[in-house]
Structure formats: C-alpha cells, structure tokens
Amino acid sequence: MKKYLLRSLPVALLGALMMTGTAQAVDPEDAIEYRQGVFKAFSWNFGPMAGMAQGEIPFNEEMFLQRADQLARLADMPWQGFTEDSDLGDTDAKMEVWEDADTFEQKIEEFKEEVAALEALIDEGAEEMQLRRQAGNIGQSCQACHDSFRD
Numbered sequence: 001m002k003k004y005l006l007r008s009l010p011v012a013l014l015g016a017l018m019m020t021g022t023a024q025a026v027d028p029e030d031a032i033e034y035r036q037g038v039f040k041a042f043s044w045n046f047g048p049m050a051g052m053a054q055g056e057i058p059f060n061e062e063m064f065l066q067r068a069d070q071l072a073r074l075a076d077m078p079w080q081g082f083t084e085d086s087d088l089g090d091t092d093a094k095m096e097v098w099e100d101a102d103t104f105e106q107k108i109e110e111f112k113e114e115v116a117a118l119e120a121l122i123d124e125g126a127e128e129m130q131l132r133r134q135a136g137n138i139g140q141s142c143q144a145c146h147d148s149f150r151d
C-alpha cells in the first residue's frame, strides 16, 4: 500500500500541476456565447442611453446614471471572449479581429476611453446636454468598431 502511494505520487503531482498551471482550453462556442452575452448586456444598458442622447425618449437622469454605471462595469469584459480559435462558428465577428488585432485593440481602447470620459462627466456633475453628447460619442465608438470588425 505504501509503495503504491509513493509510486503514484509523482503522477498525482503532475496531474495537479497540469490542472492549475495550464489554462484549460476554452470551447470556441463558449467563448462566442460569452462575448455575445456581454454585448447583449452592453445593448441593454446603452440602448436607453442612446435613445436619450438622440432625443427619442425623454431624458431620465436616474436611469441614465444607472445604465452608464453598469456599462462602465461591463466595458472591460467581452474582449476576453475573442479567443484565438473562436473566429469560426456562430459569430458575426470578422476575420479582421484576428488578422488586424492591433487596430481591434485600438478600437477597444477608444471605446473604453469614451466610457471613462462619461464616468468622469458624471463624477463632476455635468449637465444633461454634456451627458447626452458623450453618450453619442460612445455610440460612435461602437459603430466605428462594428464597421471594421463586425459583419
């Protein structure tokens, strides 16, 4: 019994190392579903903000601030879902995401900067018009990325 345990110890250690040290491969379809889920959450939050920015729905400060805060907390999240092997599958992502990763990264940064700029305006108690204008800037950064990287 003791001999058996000693002999199996290195194997068990190796197994444990592989489990903890190596990132487990992610199913590409899971990555696609993950990022699409976060983009859905973007849309849930940004939709009313865009409507208020464009004057399509009345400005509701409480709702605008709540959705802006939630969008800020989501802004870092979907990008992890663009795993290397998730270019094929049930996705509208263009090959350019992987083939022109530098530009994609740059678009992500621009989006995050626009979201951060809105947070800053909210923190300093900006006027409705400034908030609506900055929401418009966020929408433009969404669109700029979609133009190049989404079918």
Ligand code: ASC
Pocket: 042, 043, 046, 047, 050, 139, 140, 142, 143
């Ligand atoms: C939204 C939404 C998007 C962006 C984009 C802005 O509300 O779901 O993907 O705004 O349409 O141009």
